[in-house]
Amino acid sequence: MNTHSRHLQTNVFPPVAKKQPQILELNGDRRIDNYFWMRDPENPEVIAYLEAENAYTDAMMEHTIDLQNELYKEMLARIKETDLSVPYRKDNYYYYSRTEEGKAYPIYCRKKVSLEAEEEILLDQNQLANGYEFCDLGVLVISPNHQIMAYSIDHTGAERYTLFFLDLKSKKLYPDTIDNTYFSLVWANDNKTVFYTQIDEANRPFNLFRHTLGGNVAEDELIYHEPDDAYHLYVDKSRSQAYIFLTIAGSITSEVQYLKADYAFCKFEVIAPRKTGVLYNVEHHSDYFYIVTNEEATNFKLMRTSVARIFKENWKTIIPHRPDVRLSGVSAFINHLVIYEREGGLPGARVQNLTTGAESHITFPEPTYEFEEGSNPEFNTNILRFNYTSLVTPPSVFDYDMNTNQRELKKETEVLGGYDRTQYQSEWLMTSAADRIKVPISIVYRKGIKKDGKNPLFMLGYGSYGYSYPVTFAPDILSLLDRGVVFAIAHVRGGEEMGRHWYESGKFLHKKNTFSDFITCAEYLISRGWTDSEHLAISGGSAGGLLMGAVMNMRPDLFKVVVARVPFVDVLTTILDTSLPLSVMEWEEWGNPNDKAYYEYIKSYSPYDNVEEKDYPYILITAGLNDSRVKYWEPAKLTAKLRNMKTDNNTLLLKTNMGAGHSGASNRYESLKELAFEYAFVFDHLGVLKKD
Template sequence: MTHSPDSVLSALAQAAAAATAPVARKEPVTRERHGDVFTDNYEWMRAKESPEVRAHLDAENAYTDEVAAPLAGLREDIFAEIKERTRETDLSVPARRNGYWYFTRTVEGEQYGVRCRVRAQDTGDVLADWTPPVIEPGVPVEGEEVILDGNALAKGLPFFALGGLDVSEDGRWLAYSVDAAGDERYTVRIKDLSSGELLPDEIPGTSAGLALAPDASAVFYILPDESWRPYRLYRHVIGSEGPDELLFEETDEGMWTDFGISGDKRELVIDVGNSEVSEILTLPLGDPEARPRVVVSREQRLLASADPILAQGRPAYLITHNRHGGNNAVALVLAEELEKPFAEQRWIPVVAHRDDVKVDGAGATAAWVLVSQRENTAPGFVVFPRADIEALASSGLDTDDDAPDLAPIRPEFREEIRAVSAGSSYEAPFLTLNYVSFVTPQRVLLFDPATGQQTVLKDTEVPVADLTQYEAIRDWAVAQDGTRIPLSIVKRKDTPKDGTAPAVVYGYGSYEASMDPRFSVARLSLLDRGVVWVVAHIRGGGELGRAWYENGKKLAKKNTFTDYVDATRHVAAAGWADASRIAAWGGSAGGLLMGAVTNMAPELYKAVVAQVPFVDALTTILDPALPLSALEWEEWGNPITDPEVYAYMKSYTPYENVRPASYPAIAAVTSLNDTRVLYVEPAKWVQVLRANQEGPAPIVLKTEMDGGHGGASGRYEGWKDFAWDAAWTLGHLGATERVG
């Protein structure tokens, strides 16, 4: 269908002029902190169950529908394009574990995946036994079992998301958890796969993760506190009606608890920490009377992770740590060393710290040790024979200066801008690689480190699309302080670099999260309308190592915002885009970014999509009772106790810095049941934006009434959400017609 850019722009302007935006009543609430007084007129909207609040959100949705009505046809076109470019009936590459091949099927017309398995064969031919069987989409295999059908579970629910899933080592029990509201509160159930029956065991209100004990006697899970911080680890004996056993409790409200079972199934690993300090404890799984013991204490003020390993038969740990620098190193530490004072422990170096490479973690399989790392923004890994690492236990190495002369194994790839991750079951002799780039869909490879051979197991099919027509290019912007900011430019090859193209600049820049390359079928609908997609790898993320993150957090947070603005100016100055046709996209902490940059430089952007935006950050972080607020102190600082942090945050928090200006067309997209960024933040922000809008562009609030932090559940609903955001952007950029 043809959508003339001029006619769509005209229709949008007419719709915005004709519609009447909801005006929330004002109920002033005064906040006084550190000598500063702030009056908030809309804090009353936090009362989620209030009929008045619900009515207001419904009115906002109706207004949004009216303003965006001229884009309905474009939304339908984009949804149809995503659908036709997706192999709807498909399956994942089977993964072998404990005598079964496990895989997930998707079926055309169904929202959720179907988890399946089929028995594996042991013929004695290692390559044959560990090469996944050929399974056809939509064609059942002899002996195939459906172990969990997400569509059946979701039936009748307003929202559906799996929080955790694990199968016992003997293959009999399946433990899983479900969020039925979008509030990230999960209920754990256990299924007997031999009969298909659910056990009466039911554990409500858990956090996302879970794990079955190797002997299938129990399931481990975590409960959150009132602020939704995971803090209590329990063991539930399957079939037991008594109280579950509390294994660990974290009382520090600024620390988060997570756990997992080691690959060799010997220990439960408990990770406690935040972005600046961590503690690691382990629990031997063969002794029901054992209690967690500390591997790395928080008193050492380290950031670390650990994977248990037997080194020449001696219990040990592969520890990734920042003792020698922020980009981390890897050490082998024998368990017996933990009985000594920390300063006397022998940490045998495996991988030394480097300023130009960030080590993200290390883990072992029965044959290999993998070290994940990031170099030149790109995530990847190196591999070592496990025997070489175990041999270090009897070496004389004990300082970082004595790093061993090990030869890392790494696969080679042609694309510069790409992401590669490795994994496999513990007993697998080979590694499974997941490869992706901005222009290459997910490719699954079988990699034999011993020979370097790569075998393609699956290339994700993208029907009716010629992917050779697209390209990803690395560029660099220069920040105000001279720092070079990496940009990933994704576009059609025939989109000219002459200053005429529309562009979307996407950013995040918080929590050391890296915006790594990923392929998006949905994004092709933007590229095919001549849009240049730009990922700004701004400070506050982790793309260039720990220092990149630290220079964009706390009292350096404004670097994140100015980097994004400088990246936007570069995109126009370098000819990638027309300066008058640039849109901004970001979500969650990236939504805070959207609010900050539109306050700083509203003239740079024609349209903005702020997804679940953290735009009232100061109000939230000042209240430790709100979900996850106390955990934010390590990212932004603590404005409750520190006047400098308060003043700094007050100077950039979007809600408190809206000013009279000609703002772009802003869509704030949120979910009623989001527990990470509450709906009230964008609801308040939109009211203040409209009161200060000096231009004609509309400002809308779109609330998913049954969604969570990721929006509505189900793949088709996700496609519709993207189509809405994309149409809003394309309509206001005047880029509604396909160019290819």
């Protein structure tokens, strides 16, 4: 049954957004935007339009309610609702979080000296969420003496956090309350001084303040102000607890300043002044700073300098640049240095004994996987905790003895319902792009499927900001695999899977490589019998939503279903508006649209600007009313323009979360329902209804 006949049967018709042409001019170019009026959230017509779209979406998806409920129940049934994270030790305390059945948020706890000791609840997020539709925890940082907890909460999804301080002995809040803070906070070693970042009207962390506990917040000292809209601030502390670092970062340039954590009221000093195009970060060990930098080293190199002689002429190369290995970072412990790398598209690490110089390698046997450092707050330890997962291996926590090179599995996330990983197979595939560049694809499927070109396939992609798409296990994917759906991730240029050059060849005036790579991956999977265009669904969020918009404009015939989550689709108009969050910073990703060459190039692929009168796939678009990263009007405008111009009868839905932001629901149960809705839409239009 096609969408048109369903309209007639149910008497449900899509909302019609009024056209209110507005002329936009720049660089001698004149564009008419019929839906520019949607940018005003105070306009009742805007809210009415979003609510009408939501009502239409509900009506059009009503026939899938049973499927949505089935998917939600089976996804929830795989999750151990009452569960415990692996405790990590910091001084004399073990810290962990746990969840309880029926409760939507974590409970943060600790025990003193022993895991058999009495539990102390530090923060129950369920209580903080009571009465609110949304509740997100920003920071949770314990003072060095373990007596005070700083934490921040956002109740809207707009990523503006209010900071609180709790006395852990009396369980009473300090009167100090600080609004409009962001994700970073550091305690000085005096247990009474904190450094925190505050955001401007565009949600950019641009000010660093120093606050003394119990003092008047209005009198907090401004330590650093960053006037350049292309940079944001982040503050953290070395594992050694000796230094506080202030990082001033843009997309392609950074600067780090440092302060001894014992001297909270001294001045931050610059390690190396910012230099356009040079990124670096700093780790501390003993008398040295270790510096990972891309200066004259595309894939980054490791350097070291004495803390007493920080000028660049004193820097010594420890690991030189390697064209085939991306140096991702270093992590210092009392006797060891952990060196994180990515080679051949896959992450790994080397552990170097700082006394003997001996090295060991942390490797994994699966063809595609994800690996990252876990919670390691202790400096004086020989144990490295890391997290590992793959498309068939649930999230796992390991402790690795850096002296013996032995690893111990501390926990593998339990998947309820009798999950048997031997029934599934993952692979790392390679295809050739038009310029003969090899593009990797991670894929997983239930064993026994036939490559007859008829399998439903669900492919994800992102390809921006140097973000390497994580190859992780998620219990919900089993709802795909057990229905015969093949699941794939296209590791397209614009990410950093294959090194820094992989990112640089997918940005600026090379951005279209991201889109053509994704199309190439789809064509490859079809040519090898994994699926066909009638059974291919694709999905991406944020900049991955831009990818979705671009490829469905370029090759609408290639895809049956498109899911664009909070998609960044009105690229040109958005990054021209410097009053919006991130806009100026985006110039270092897409190019400065005030330059005519960049303007014309961005205009040539911006999804909203390239909607045409032609047939499109079945499309689901999502938005968050309080989204500070991709404003709700981008997906709303794209939906309205598509409704007006597309020539097919395929379903087009816009679903706006009216009480959340960029990441959707914060409640774990509501988040599963959002996912069940998305899968139901995909299954409905691919004809996937029953488990195998």
